Amino acid sequence: MTQVILFNVLNGLIVGAFYALMALGLSLILNLSGVINFAHGGFLALGAYLAYSMAPYIGFWGGLVFAPFVTAALGIIVEHVLIRRLYGRDPLYSLLLTFGLAYIFQDGLRYTWGAQSVPYQIPGWLASPLSASLFFLTGYRVFMVIIVALAVAALFLILGYTRLGIRIRAGTLDLDTVSVLGVNVRVLRNLNFGLGIYLAGLAGVLAAGLLGLSPTIGDQLIMPSFVAIIVGGLGSLPGTLAGGLLIGVAAGLTAVFFPAAQEAVIYVMMALVLLIRPNGLFGDAGRVQ
Amino acid sequence: MIQLQKSTIHRRTILKAGVAAGALQIAAPYIVKAQGEQPIKIGVDNPLTGIYTALGKNENAGMALAAEQINAKGGILGRKVELLIEDSTSDKTDVAVQKARKLIQSDKVDFLIGNVNSSQAIAISQVAAELKVPHIDPGGHADVITGSSCQWTTFRVCNTGAMQGNAMAKPLVNIGKKIYIIAQDYAFGHSLADGLSKAAKEAGGTIVGTDFFPLGTTDYSATLIKARGANPDILVDLAAGDDGINSLKQAVQFGIDKQLHLAGMQQELEVLEGLPPEARVGTWLFEWYWNQPKDVPGVADFVAAIRKSTGKVPTARTWFGFAAIHSFALAANQAKALDAVKVCHALEGLKLPPEVACQPGQPFYRAEDHQLVPAVFVGHAQAKGTSDPEDLFVVDQVVQGPSFIPPVSETGCKLNYPS
Numbered sequence: 001m002t003q004v005i006l007f008n009v010l011n012g013l014i015v016g017a018f019y020a021l022m023a024l025g026l027s028l029i030l031n032l033s034g035v036i037n038f039a040h041g042g043f044l045a046l047g048a049y050l051a052y053s054m055a056p057y058i059g060f061w062g063g064l065v066f067a068p069f070v071t072a073a074l075g076i077i078v079e080h081v082l083i084r085r086l087y088g089r090d091p092l093y094s095l096l097l098t099f100g101l102a103y104i105f106q107d108g109l110r111y112t113w114g115a116q117s118v119p120y121q122i123p124g125w126l127a128s129p130l131s132a133s134l135f136f137l138t139g140y141r142v143f144m145v146i147i148v149a150l151a152v153a154a155l156f157l158i159l160g161y162t163r164l165g166i167r168i169r170a171g172t173l174d175l176d177t178v179s180v181l182g183v184n185v186r187v188l189r190n191l192n193f194g195l196g197i198y199l200a201g202l203a204g205v206l207a208a209g210l211l212g213l214s215p216t217i218g219d220q221l222i223m224p225s226f227v228a229i230i231v232g233g234l235g236s237l238p239g240t241l242a243g244g245l246l247i248g249v250a251a252g253l254t255a256v257f258f259p260a261a262q263e264a265v266i267y268v269m270m271a272l273v274l275l276i277r278p279n280g281l282f283g284d285a286g287r288v289q
Numbered sequence: 290m291i292q293l294q295k296s297t298i299h300r301r302t303i304l305k306a307g308v309a310a311g312a313l314q315i316a317a318p319y320i321v322k323a324q325g326e327q328p329i330k331i332g333v334d335n336p337l338t339g340i341y342t343a344l345g346k347n348e349n350a351g352m353a354l355a356a357e358q359i360n361a362k363g364g365i366l367g368r369k370v371e372l373l374i375e376d377s378t379s380d381k382t383d384v385a386v387q388k389a390r391k392l393i394q395s396d397k398v399d400f401l402i403g404n405v406n407s408s409q410a411i412a413i414s415q416v417a418a419e420l421k422v423p424h425i426d427p428g429g430h431a432d433v434i435t436g437s438s439c440q441w442t443t444f445r446v447c448n449t450g451a452m453q454g455n456a457m458a459k460p461l462v463n464i465g466k467k468i469y470i471i472a473q474d475y476a477f478g479h480s481l482a483d484g485l486s487k488a489a490k491e492a493g494g495t496i497v498g499t500d501f502f503p504l505g506t507t508d509y510s511a512t513l514i515k516a517r518g519a520n521p522d523i524l525v526d527l528a529a530g531d532d533g534i535n536s537l538k539q540a541v542q543f544g545i546d547k548q549l550h551l552a553g554m555q556q557e558l559e560v561l562e563g564l565p566p567e568a569r570v571g572t573w574l575f576e577w578y579w580n581q582p583k584d585v586p587g588v589a590d591f592v593a594a595i596r597k598s599t600g601k602v603p604t605a606r607t608w609f610g611f612a613a614i615h616s617f618a619l620a621a622n623q624a625k626a627l628d629a630v631k632v633c634h635a636l637e638g639l640k641l642p643p644e645v646a647c648q649p650g651q652p653f654y655r656a657e658d659h660q661l662v663p664a665v666f667v668g669h670a671q672a673k674g675t676s677d678p679e680d681l682f683v684v685d686q687v688v689q690g691p692s693f694i695p696p697v698s699e700t701g702c703k704l705n706y707p708s
Contacts, residue, residue: 004518009512055607059588107338115536117344117563135517136510138542151620191349210542211507212534212563216340220507255511259500 007136008252015139016228016248018206020241022221023228024155025199030229031172034091035083038098040200040225041218042105048069048208048217049113049199052120060123064147065149068201075197079190082151085190102218109215117212126209142208151202152241158195159237168192172235199259224251227270233283242282292430303698307397311460328371329364331356332392333619334403334413335427341405341504343559344606348405348427349374350599351610366621370614377404377413378400380504389416389556397422398422399627400617405606407431408491414443419708422627425616425638427609430454430555432484432523432700433474435660439702443627444616444636444659447608448576450477451700453554454484455693456665457574459489460686461485462494463520464550464572471512472527473538474501477521481527481554497521513543523550526571533560541568546654557671558604561681575666577605577648580677583685587644602679608647612661614646617656658702664689 022044029037050070051063054201070255079227128148159165167188171178179185179283204218224247232243247266254265275281298643333352336345351373356370362372369553373396377385385404393416394400401417401424403576404410410429417424418440426434426445430453435445448456461468472478476499486496498519502512513536524545528536533553537560556573577591579602591611595603603611616636621627622633637656646652652663667686674680 004515004586005691007514008511011514015508015510110338110342115346116342116559117531119563119565121565124567127542127565129542132544135543135545135548136514138544140542141510175403207507210535212531212538214340214531214534214563214566215342220505251508256500256515258513259502263503284315 001236004066004256005253007134011136011141012249012252013253014145014248015252017145018203019221019224019228019248020244021148021199022225023149023232023240024028024152025203026167026225026235027196027197027229027234027237029193029196030167031190031235032175033083033087035086035094035193035270036091037196038095038222039078039101039105040098040196041222042073042102043071043197043200044075044110044207044218044221046163046206047216047271048116048120049089049109049206050201051205051208052113052118052213055121057270060121061238062129063203064205067205070202071204072194072198075200078192083193084189094098094101106215106219111150113215113233115215117214117221120208120213122164122209124148133209140209144209147202151199155169155195155199156237164188164191224266227266230270230280231266231273233280236280236282239280241281243280246281288289291708295502324512325496325533326368328369329366329400330371330373330396330398331619332389332396332398332401332403333372333374333390334385334388334401334409335374336378336379336405337374341379344381344405344428344530344557345377347469347559347604347606348610348613350420350595351603351607351612352402352427352614353609354594354598355614355618358582359614361517363407363707365618366627370448370618377406377409379406382406382409382412385400386416388704389413390420393417393420393422398448400424400632402427402610402613404429405436407480410434411438412474414438414440418465423617423620423629423632425613427512427613428479429477433476433479435658435700435702437701439658439700439704441633441704441706443533444633444654444661446616446663447605448660448663448665449660449700450480450482450553450554451483451487451695452484452660452690452693453574454486454488454663455695456688457485457554457667458488458494458570460667461523461525462489462492466494466550467497467521468495468523469519469521469526470499470524470527471509471517472499472501473504473529473532475504477529478504480529485527485554498676502531506532507535509539510543512536512538512671513545513646516547517543517548523552526551526553527555528553529555529557531563532558532564533557537564537571538568541570545625546570556682557606558602558679558681559606561670562679569670569672572667572669573604573667573682574686575682577608577662577683577707578666578668578682578683580680580682581648581666582687585643585647585649587647591689593648602677611647611654612645613639616641633706649687652690655672655694655697657697657704658700659704660694660700662694663691665693 021138051067054063129135228243254264375388407429551571621634624631668684
C-alpha cells in the first residue's frame with residue numbers, strides 16, 4: 001500500500017507538470033491581457049494534429065519542434081484579428097469570443113482530420129518503462145517532465161532577463177505606465193499571446209503521445225489547468241506552476257482511495273482554497289483587478 | 290384613366306382566380322396522391338458532436354445505406370423512407386430529450402432511433418413511450434434499457450452488459466482466474482462491470498478489484514498503478530471510445546500487457562484504429578465484425594456497399610444502424626400498418642433475414658424484453674492487418690446469442706402495452 005501511495009505521489013507530480021505547462025500559457029495571457037482564453041484547448045489540439053500531420057515528413061522530433069511554432073503563429077493572427085478588439089471591455093466579451101472559438105476549433109479539426117481518433121506514434125524507445133519495478137516511469141513520461149522543465153526554465157529566463165519578458169512583467173503590474181513609457185502595448189500583448197499559445201501547442205504535442213488524438217483532446221485538459229491557476233493564485237506564475245503540481249498529486253492520491261472522485265477532488269481543492277485563501281496559495285491580495 | 294386602371298386590375302384578378310380555381314380542380318387528385326406518397330419519416334437522435342461523434346456517424350452511415358436499400362425495393366408500405374437526423378450531443382441528456390420531442394411532435398416522425406450514449410438512450414426511450422412512437426436503441430448498452438426500465442415501444446440492437454459478461458466470462462477465466470476490472474463511472478460501465486463480475490464468478494474466476502473512473506478521464510496512471518498492485522492475472526479494461534484509447538495506450542506504455550493479460554469485453558474497430566499498432570493487443574468481444582471466419586451470406590455485399598459510401602469498412606456501429614432501420618421496415622411491412630402497437634407487436638420475435646443479419650445464425654428480437662439476440666465475436670486484436678489495413682481483429686470464436694442471453698426473469702423487464 002505504501003508503495004502504491006508513493007508511486008502515485010511521484011506519478012502525480014509528472015501529471016501535474018503537464019497541467020502546469022498548459023496553465024502557464026493560460027496564465028500569461030490572463031495576467032497581461034485579462035483574457036480568459038477558453039480556446040486554449042483548441043490551440044492545444046491544433047498543435048497535436050499539426051505534429052501528427054508533420055510526422056511522416058519530419059518525424060516525431062520535427063513535429064515537436066515546429067508544430068508549436070505554427071500554432072503560436074496562428075495564435076498571433078487570431079489575437080491580431082479578433083481578440084485585441086475586445087481589450088478594455090468587460091471580460092465577458094473575450095470569454096464569449098474564445099468560448100465560440102473553442103467550438104469553431106473543435107469542428108474545424110473534426111472537418112479536417114475526422115471525428116475518429118487518429119493513432120499518433122511516439123518513438124519506440126520512449127514508449128516503454130525504464131525499469132520493471134518502477135513501471136509507471138516510462139521513457140515518455142520522464143521525457144515529458146524534462147521538456148516541461150526546459151520550457152518552464154526558458155519561460156522564466158525570458159520573463160526575467162529579456163527586454164520582452166521584463167516588459168511583459170511590467171505590463172502585468174501596470175499596463176498604463178508601461179504604455180506611457182513608450183512601449184507599444186499592442187505588440188507586447190500580441191507577442192505575449194503568441195508565447196502563451198506556443199505553450200499550448202507544445203502541451204498538445206506532448207499530450208498526443210499519451211492520449212488518443214481526437215478533436216476533443218483539449219477539452220478534458222483545459223479545466224484542470226484553470227483550477228491550477230486558481231489554486232496557485234491569479235497573477236502569479238510560480239503559483240500556477242505549484243498549483244499544477246499540487247492538483248496532479250491530489251488527483252493521483254485520490255485515485256488510490258476513491259477512484260470515482262479523482263476528478264472531483266481538484267474542484268474540492270479549488271473550493272477550499274477559495275474559502276480559506278481567496279487569492280490562491282501564492283497570489284497577492286489586491287493584485288488582480 | 291383611373292377607372293380604366295381599376296377595371297383592368299379587376300379583370301385580371303378575376304382571371305387569376307379563375308385559373309387558380311381551375312388548377313385546383315385539376316391538381317386536386319394529385320394533392321391526394323402526393324399525400325399518399327409522403328415519405329415515412331424516421332427520426333435519428335444520435336451524437337454528431339463530442340466524444341461519441343465517430344460512433345454516432347458510423348451508426349448513421351449504416352442507417353443511410355439501409356434507407357437507400359429499402360427505397361430501392363419499394364419502401365415501407367409503398368412509401369419512401371426519409372431519415373431526419375438531429376445531433377443529440379455526446380453527453381447532454383436534456384438536449385437528446387429535446388431533440389426526441391422535436392422529432393416526434395413537430396416533425397411527426399413515425400419511428401425514432403437513438404442513442405450511442407446509454408444515459409441518453411434511456412431518456413429517449415421514456416420520451417418514445419410517453420408519445421407512443423416505436424423506438425430502437427442502436428448502441429446504448431446499459432442493461433436497464435431492456436431490463437427494469439424497459440418500455441413497450443423500445444427495442445435494442447446492441448447487447449447488454451449481462452449478455453457480454455456471460456459470453457466473455459469463460460474465455461477470460463480460461464486465460465486466468467484473478468480478474469481486475471476498470472470501467473467508466475456511468476450507466477454503461479457499471480452494466481458491463483456487473484455483468485462480467487457475476488458471470489466470471491459463476492465460471493470459477495475471482496474479481497480481485499473493480500475501479501470506476503470518471504467519464505473522460507485523461508490520466509490512467511493512478512488507476513493502472515493500483516490495478517497492477519493487486520497482482521491480477523487479467524486486467525479487464527471496459528472503457529469505450531476515447532477513454533478506451535487513452536487507457537489502453539497508457540497501459541501498454543507501462544508494459545502492463547507484458548506482465549499480465551490485457552482484455553475486455555466490448556471492443557470496437559473505431560478504438561483499435563485510433564491506437565498506435567503496439568497498443569492493439571488483448572482479448573476482446575466484438576458485437577459485429579466485418580471479416581468473419583466463415584463466408585456468411587450478406588456480409589460481403591454489406592461491406593462493399595459501406596466501403597463505397599464511406600471509404601471505410603463497416604464497424605459494429607455501422608451494422609447497428611443498418612439493422613435498426615431494416616427492422617422498422619420489416620416490421621411495418623409485416624404489420625401492414627404504421628400504428629405503434631401493431632409495429633411493436635410485429636417487431637417482437639422478428640427474425641433478421643441473412644442480408645440484414647450479416648452474421649452466422651439468425652438474430653431475433655426477444656418478445657418479452659425487446660432485446661435482439663445476436664451472435665458475438667470473441668477474439669484478439671492485431672497490430673496490423675495481414676490482408677487489409679483495416680483488419681485489426683482476429684475472430685477466434687463466434688458465440689451464439691441464445692447461449693449467453695440471461696433469462697427474461699433476470700432482466701427485471703415487464704412490458705406494459707397501453708390497453
